[in-house]
Amino acid sequence: MNMRLRRLWGMIRKESLQILRDPSSISIAFIMPVILLLLFGYGVSLDAKNIPLGIVIEQPDTAAQSLAGAFDRSEFFRPQRFAAIQQARQALAERRIDGILWLRNDFSSRLLSGNEAPIGVFVNGVDSNQANITKGYIQGTWQAWLQHFAAAQGRALDLPVVMEQRIWFNPALSSRLFLVPGLIAIIMTMIGSLLTAMVVAREWERGTMEALMVTPLHMGEMLAGKLIPYFALGMGGMLLSVAMALYLFDVPLLSPFWLLMLCSALFMLVSLAIGLLISIVTRNQFLAGQVALVVSFLPSFLLSGFLFDIHSMPEWVQIITYLVPARYFVAILQTLFLAGPVWPVVLVNAGAMLLMLVILTVLVVKKSYKRLD
Amino acid sequence: MGASMKHDVALSFRDVRQTFSGGEHALYALDGVSFDIAPGRVTGLIGPDGAGKTTLMRLACGLLRPAAGEIRVQGLDAVAEPLAVQSAVGYMPQRFGLYEDLSVQENLDLYAELQGLPAEKRTARYDELLHMTGLTPFTARLAGRLSGGMKQKLGLACALLRAPRLLLLDEPTVGVDPLSRRELWAIVYRQVQAQGMSVLLSTAYLDEAERCDEVLLLHQGKLLGQGPPADFSAEVQGRTFQVSAADISQRRLQTRLSQAPGVLDALVEGETVRLVMQQTGEPAAPDLLPDLNDVCIRSVAPRFEDAFVARLKIRHAAAATLGGLNLHIDASGDEEVIRVHGLVRRFGDFIAVNDVSFSVCRGEIFGLLGANGAGKTTTFRMLCGLLPASGGELSVVGHDLHSARAEARRHIGYMAQKFSLYGDLSVLQNLRFFASSYGLRGRVQDERVQWALDTFELADYHEANARDLPLGYKQRLSFAAALMHEPEILFLDEPTSGVDPLARREFWARTNALAEAGVTVLVTTHFMEEANYCDRLVIMAEGTVLAEGTPREMKARARSADHPDPTMEDAFIQLIEQREPGEGKGRKKDEKK
Numbered sequence: 001m002n003m004r005l006r007r008l009w010g011m012i013r014k015e016s017l018q019i020l021r022d023p024s025s026i027s028i029a030f031i032m033p034v035i036l037l038l039l040f041g042y043g044v045s046l047d048a049k050n051i052p053l054g055i056v057i058e059q060p061d062t063a064a065q066s067l068a069g070a071f072d073r074s075e076f077f078r079p080q081r082f083a084a085i086q087q088a089r090q091a092l093a094e095r096r097i098d099g100i101l102w103l104r105n106d107f108s109s110r111l112l113s114g115n116e117a118p119i120g121v122f123v124n125g126v127d128s129n130q131a132n133i134t135k136g137y138i139q140g141t142w143q144a145w146l147q148h149f150a151a152a153q154g155r156a157l158d159l160p161v162v163m164e165q166r167i168w169f170n171p172a173l174s175s176r177l178f179l180v181p182g183l184i185a186i187i188m189t190m191i192g193s194l195l196t197a198m199v200v201a202r203e204w205e206r207g208t209m210e211a212l213m214v215t216p217l218h219m220g221e222m223l224a225g226k227l228i229p230y231f232a233l234g235m236g237g238m239l240l241s242v243a244m245a246l247y248l249f250d251v252p253l254l255s256p257f258w259l260l261m262l263c264s265a266l267f268m269l270v271s272l273a274i275g276l277l278i279s280i281v282t283r284n285q286f287l288a289g290q291v292a293l294v295v296s297f298l299p300s301f302l303l304s305g306f307l308f309d310i311h312s313m314p315e316w317v318q319i320i321t322y323l324v325p326a327r328y329f330v331a332i333l334q335t336l337f338l339a340g341p342v343w344p345v346v347l348v349n350a351g352a353m354l355l356m357l358v359i360l361t362v363l364v365v366k367k368s369y370k371r372l373d
Numbered sequence: 374m375g376a377s378m379k380h381d382v383a384l385s386f387r388d389v390r391q392t393f394s395g396g397e398h399a400l401y402a403l404d405g406v407s408f409d410i411a412p413g414r415v416t417g418l419i420g421p422d423g424a425g426k427t428t429l430m431r432l433a434c435g436l437l438r439p440a441a442g443e444i445r446v447q448g449l450d451a452v453a454e455p456l457a458v459q460s461a462v463g464y465m466p467q468r469f470g471l472y473e474d475l476s477v478q479e480n481l482d483l484y485a486e487l488q489g490l491p492a493e494k495r496t497a498r499y500d501e502l503l504h505m506t507g508l509t510p511f512t513a514r515l516a517g518r519l520s521g522g523m524k525q526k527l528g529l530a531c532a533l534l535r536a537p538r539l540l541l542l543d544e545p546t547v548g549v550d551p552l553s554r555r556e557l558w559a560i561v562y563r564q565v566q567a568q569g570m571s572v573l574l575s576t577a578y579l580d581e582a583e584r585c586d587e588v589l590l591l592h593q594g595k596l597l598g599q600g601p602p603a604d605f606s607a608e609v610q611g612r613t614f615q616v617s618a619a620d621i622s623q624r625r626l627q628t629r630l631s632q633a634p635g636v637l638d639a640l641v642e643g644e645t646v647r648l649v650m651q652q653t654g655e656p657a658a659p660d661l662l663p664d665l666n667d668v669c670i671r672s673v674a675p676r677f678e679d680a681f682v683a684r685l686k687i688r689h690a691a692a693a694t695l696g697g698l699n700l701h702i703d704a705s706g707d708e709e710v711i712r713v714h715g716l717v718r719r720f721g722d723f724i725a726v727n728d729v730s731f732s733v734c735r736g737e738i739f740g741l742l743g744a745n746g747a748g749k750t751t752t753f754r755m756l757c758g759l760l761p762a763s764g765g766e767l768s769v770v771g772h773d774l775h776s777a778r779a780e781a782r783r784h785i786g787y788m789a790q791k792f793s794l795y796g797d798l799s800v801l802q803n804l805r806f807f808a809s810s811y812g813l814r815g816r817v818q819d820e821r822v823q824w825a826l827d828t829f830e831l832a833d834y835h836e837a838n839a840r841d842l843p844l845g846y847k848q849r850l851s852f853a854a855a856l857m858h859e860p861e862i863l864f865l866d867e868p869t870s871g872v873d874p875l876a877r878r879e880f881w882a883r884t885n886a887l888a889e890a891g892v893t894v895l896v897t898t899h900f901m902e903e904a905n906y907c908d909r910l911v912i913m914a915e916g917t918v919l920a921e922g923t924p925r926e927m928k929a930r931a932r933s934a935d936h937p938d939p940t941m942e943d944a945f946i947q948l949i950e951q952r953e954p955g956e957g958k959g960r961k962k963d964e965k966k
Contacts, residue, residue, distance in 0.1 A: 011486075013482075018472065018474050018475065206473075207470055208472055211466050211470025212470075213436055214463075370435070371436055372436045
């Protein structure tokens with residue numbers, strides 16, 4: 001037993017020294033998370049702001065001016081005036097603006113008589129997602145102004161249905177709040193799978209694996225010796241990301257910290273197991289990197305629900321997402337941060353990750369033996 | 374543990390077979406190999422690349438499972454109990470198994486931990502091994518920053534930490550400078566004497582066979598013989614001679630002799646040509662060289678290499694000629710075609726090539742001799758224009774190839790150190806590709822390709838993918854590809870590294886023929902004895918030129934009362950020892966017993 005611990009300690013110390021001396025390990029674990037978080041936290045936003053909108057007013061009376069003013073004041077729009085609809089259409093075609101609000105010369109009279117939709121709206125539908133958002137914001141602004149206008153006129157607005165929205169868990173609908181927790185899963189995948197796959201493959205390539213094997217070292221000790229330092233490295237990267245999420249991006253953490261750590265540790269192990277498996281099978285750094293990118297990193301990015309909603313994917317793609325461990329972890333992260341410990345969600349997803357871990361561990365143990373053939 | 378048990382056999386193989394996977398016909402890496410190795414001796418596993426040496430080593434330490442047969446290591450069954458075997462042996466794989474980003478001390482600590490060397494014994498063992506290997510001043514240095522010879526000794530120290538009963542060393546001396554090689558042998562023998570250790574050491578250097586107590590000769594997966602090296606040499610007793618003649622260059626003399634009747638092998642050796650005859654009895658000069666006077670034939674003691682060649686060589690005199698090379702070269706005049714002055718190349722703060730100067734005349738074979746890491750390949754790459762120089766001047770046929778237009782590159786042919794043809798293309802496709810990349814088309818291309826297939830005896834393999842060729846044939850194909858456009862200057866980077874002695878002879882025969890045809894040849898090698906093929910050479914170590922001159926001049930410098938007839942290796946070692954005692958060099962003198 002003592003000997004076993006000795007050998008394990010030898011491996012851990014060696015691996016840690018290598019991590020500390022290899023600038024690429026440190027940068028993947030600590031610099032890349034910062035860059036990714038800053039990029040996604042500040043740069044990428046799925047919210048629409050400052051939408052360039054063309055406004056055409058054919059009869060500039062009080063009501064029309066008031067409505068245009070409401071759009072001017074909105075933070076969602078950056079309106080430009082056009083004298084005629086033809087010019088606005090031209091601008092839309094040239095993609096200088098994303099939408100047109102068209103107030104015809106009978107706008108005020110129709111508004112006051114209250115029979116038909118008095119405004120014309122054009123939206124560039126090339127990017128359907130953006131189009132929907134633009135349309136929604138135009139509608140919202142229009143209705144808000146209408147209510148305001150009616151109140152000012154001293155009469156109730158006779159709309160058939162008034163919708164009142166209440167958005168839970170992310171009341172400001174800020175995409176940052178769900179991107180940042182999801183990003184933690186991506187970062188941990190990078191460290192766990194990509195980095196680990198490369199470093200173990202490196203041992204094969206440089207011939208050091210051969211020297212390690214002709215020592216009393218057991219395969220289990222060797223795997224543990226690899227896993228433990230990279231587990232620590234991965235959790236370090238994760239803590240850094242969480243700290244940035246909480247203090248830089250003001251993402252709330254509505255669950256106990258230990259639960260977050262526990263789930264993250266579970267996901268870290270799954271990622272490491274994937275990385276180990278890849279490196280054991282490929283034994284080649286370049287190939288290991290490519291395989292890790294394709295089977296681990298890209299699916300985590302595209303199919304985990306971190307960036308793209310799983311429910312709006314075609315059914316067969318949805319089935320594939322069940323094979324992506326990050327899918328479960330992203331769900332847990334978003335829940336733990338934004339909604340609090342919703343146990344059914346946490347337990348189901350953690351259970352799925354545990355199952356994956358068991359299967360992967362069996363595969364790793366089966367595939368790793370102290371032989372070269 | 375059974376470590377204290379006495380075994381009268383350190384390692385035994387019984388009818389061991391190992392197959393390569395793939396291919397319709399099963400290829401044997403090892404084909405029915407059986408032997409016993411007695412304990413307390415140094416056994417050499419000798420054979421060319423691809424003979425199966427590494428496979429045998431890996432089988433012996435349980436890293437591979439044999440397809441058939443039984444392997445016992447210190448009485449343990451290597452197939453059934455690989456872990457027990459791995460705990461009992463010390464093993465140094467090729468490339469030494471070191472972590473280059475760990476320091477010398479950290480590498481030692483890791484292997485001490487893994488081999489279970491008790492903490493209280495470590496200090497004493499570290500001191501002993503570090504002193505023995507001369508690494509004491511460098512414990513804090515990263516292993517990656519050590520010279521090739523120091524890496525090799527550190528690898529050995531790591532394998533020796535727990536003083537294993539059986540030490541397995543896979544090509545420990547390849548590419549390492551001769552001085553370090555000598556030191557390694559001294560360390561190995563000290564372990565055998567002090568600890569009663571058994572050692573199995575593989576090598577492709579045939580001259581090292583003579584340093585072993587016993588030799589296993591392996592060729593193409595078959596064990597050709599086992600016994601003391603002298604037994605092998607005895608087979609060619611009375612068949613080995615040295616020939617010298619006036620009024621003829623050694624290269625021509627060798628070419629003539631290799632085609633003379635009764636000659637099995639002719640090899641340039643110093644100022645003479647060494648012969649191995651098919652039968653015993655001194656040949657008569659007029660039979661060998663009918664038209665030459667002043668021929669001197671002297672009987673010499675046989676060596677292991679003579680016996681090796683005698684066993685394996687099938688006479689093929691045809692290989693020595695290079696059919697219509699049709700080179701349009703004016704070979705007259707001592708015109709300098711390559712000039713290098715004060716050449717420097719830095720990589721970061723590492724100086725790979727430091728103030729190197731030499732010049733090469735038309736039609737010369739010019740050698741760059743040195744261990745791995747001496748800066749030979751870097752110098753080559755700068756000459757070929759593949760790498761810009763950090764400083765100094767260089768010109769090849771009047772151009773700096775790095776800035777010259779493609780036109781200038783037509784004059785040169787380059788054969789890289791690693792096999793750099795397309796493995797997935799057939800021999801024929803490779804040749805066609807290289808021919809067309811030099812602008813040869815139509816009939817000219819057909820002629821050149823046919824010439825390459827004929828001259829290099831590749832016709833039988835023209836459909837085979839280059840990847841599947843035996844190593845010697847790969848080398849022929851690379852050579853042919855470099856010659857497709859009839860270059861007047863040929864750069865050959867370590868062309869003979871890892872190639873078996875027979876293929877090496879063939880290679881040099883071709884190179885000689887090229888030089889005779891007026892081609893200027895620049896060649897790098899770490900085989901000291903190959904320097905004898907060169908007209909002139911430089912000896913390099915750690916990026917600098919130690920000496921420039923003809924092989925005769927080099928050896929003359931090393932001549933002393935102790936060494937009346939020094940070899941190129943003696944000359945090299947003397948040059949290294951004479952160097953300014955920079956770091957790591959001064960220690961070597963005190964280390965000598």
